[in-house]
């Protein structure tokens with residue numbers, strides 16, 4: 001039997017080498033938060049995701065918000081106003097009285113249970 005009749009070379013059917021597949025990260029958006037201690041926190045979230053309103057500051061643990069001028073948790077700069085006070089700013093006394101009466105009736109109804 002003759003020897004040496006071996007075909008050398010590339011293997012039949014060998015595919016050309018593929019370029020390495022690259023990992024394409026999903027598009028991201030940077031969202032910046034500020035806590036009341038002045039820490040700036042930047043996070044990356046998926047571009048299509050809605051940014052949460054609050055983010056815990058990783059440095060001090062206080063909640064951080066999107067508004068640098070008005071971070072959450074800061075002591076109120078204006079005195080507390082009741083909901084009724086806000087309503088009264090927008091409405092006449094007469095309307096306010098009607099709303100108050102309605103609110104009191106509702107309160108009494110609930111308490112009456």
Ligand SMILES: [Zn+2]
Pocket residue numbers: 035036037038039057058059060061062
């Ligand atoms: Zn902080």
